[in-house]
Amino acid sequence: MPARPFLKWAGGKGQLLPELMTRLPTRFRRYHEPFVGGGALFFHLWNSGRLRGSAVLSDYNPELIACYESVRDHVEELIALLLDLRPHFGDREFFYAIRGWDRHPDFQQRPKVELAARTIFLNRTCYNGLYRLNNRGQFNAPFGNYRNPLIVDPENMREVSRALQQVELHVGDFSAVLERAEPGDLVYFDPPYVPVSATASFTAYTHQGFAEAEQRRLATVFMALAERGCFVMLSNSYTDLARTLYAGQPVHESIYASRKINCDGKKRGNVPELIVCSYEPRSQPVTR
Numbered sequence: 001m002p003a004r005p006f007l008k009w010a011g012g013k014g015q016l017l018p019e020l021m022t023r024l025p026t027r028f029r030r031y032h033e034p035f036v037g038g039g040a041l042f043f044h045l046w047n048s049g050r051l052r053g054s055a056v057l058s059d060y061n062p063e064l065i066a067c068y069e070s071v072r073d074h075v076e077e078l079i080a081l082l083l084d085l086r087p088h089f090g091d092r093e094f095f096y097a098i099r100g101w102d103r104h105p106d107f108q109q110r111p112k113v114e115l116a117a118r119t120i121f122l123n124r125t126c127y128n129g130l131y132r133l134n135n136r137g138q139f140n141a142p143f144g145n146y147r148n149p150l151i152v153d154p155e156n157m158r159e160v161s162r163a164l165q166q167v168e169l170h171v172g173d174f175s176a177v178l179e180r181a182e183p184g185d186l187v188y189f190d191p192p193y194v195p196v197s198a199t200a201s202f203t204a205y206t207h208q209g210f211a212e213a214e215q216r217r218l219a220t221v222f223m224a225l226a227e228r229g230c231f232v233m234l235s236n237s238y239t240d241l242a243r244t245l246y247a248g249q250p251v252h253e254s255i256y257a258s259r260k261i262n263c264d265g266k267k268r269g270n271v272p273e274l275i276v277c278s279y280e281p282r283s284q285p286v287t288r
């Protein structure tokens with residue numbers, strides 16, 4: 001059974017996977033994904049046997065990484081906690097009670113696995129899987145009103161846990177990949193996209209957002225890794241800024257993938273996306 005993302009995450013790469021897979025290098029050492037989110041490409045690589053070395057997954061969002069840690073290290077306990085939550089599916093009051101935990105001073109003292117169960121529960125039952133914090137850092141996405149949300153698929157959780165056993169997890173900024181990646185490693189960047197238009201802006205994944213300065217800083221990190229001899233792959237929107245930042249890379253392509261294009265989740269469309277690689281896919285010398 002394949003391992004699938006266990007969270008609904010904005011910007012999930014499900015639709016783009018075939019395009020990304022055809023552009024992988026023939027072989028690579030470790031795999032790094034510094035904006036891991038739901039981890040669609042990581043799981044796909046694991047399922048297809050392409051991960052020969054270990055992997056390093058990271059993200060700026062500590063609650064997200066805490067979920068990955070709990071699935072990796074305490075999967076049975078986590079499944080049991082999520083199964084206990086099942087009778088409360090569709091219960092608005094219960095949703096707001098659980099959501100309100102982070103308004104109490106003892107919130108961070110709760111066991112980590114309990115916090116991960118809360119994050120997964122909220123992700124699955126809030127409006128559209130939205131991860132949104134108010135300016136006090138409290139989760140504030142509203143109730144999703146789903147009749148029968150799939151909060152836990154125990155078999156998938158166990159498979160995900162297996163996939164994560166050799167994985168190093170970190171919370172932090174994408175630039176920390178510079179401290180870890182070595183020549184021959186594959187780094188896949190899936191940043192919050194450059195907005196296609198001001199109204200389509202969908203960059204507020206974190207308190208800080210991800211503005212033009214961040215996109216420029218990311219391009220610098222991309223070039224430094226390429227220079228080092230890493231295989232670097234990136235997806236972004238097909239916008240003037242993104243195209244300019246990566247102009248001249250060996251792969252610089254516009255592709256179309258049907259995806260959610262705004263946060264109400266209903267608008268789907270074929271929007272062009274940009275894929276950039278620092279190498280010619282499948283024509284690299286074998287690295288090991």
Ligand SMILES: C[S@@+](CC[C@H](N)C(=O)[O-])C[C@H]1O[C@@H](n2cnc3c(N)ncnc32)[C@H](O)[C@@H]1O
Pocket residue numbers: 009010011012013014034035036037038039040041058059060061172173174175190191192193205206209210
């Ligand atoms: C487009 S999503 C990744 C989607 C993911 N590839 C998937 O398939 O679900 C972008 C992610 O970047 C993270 N992020 C935002 N700013 C960051 C930063 N400065 N460093 C690292 N991660 C960041 C967000 O928390 C979010 O999870």
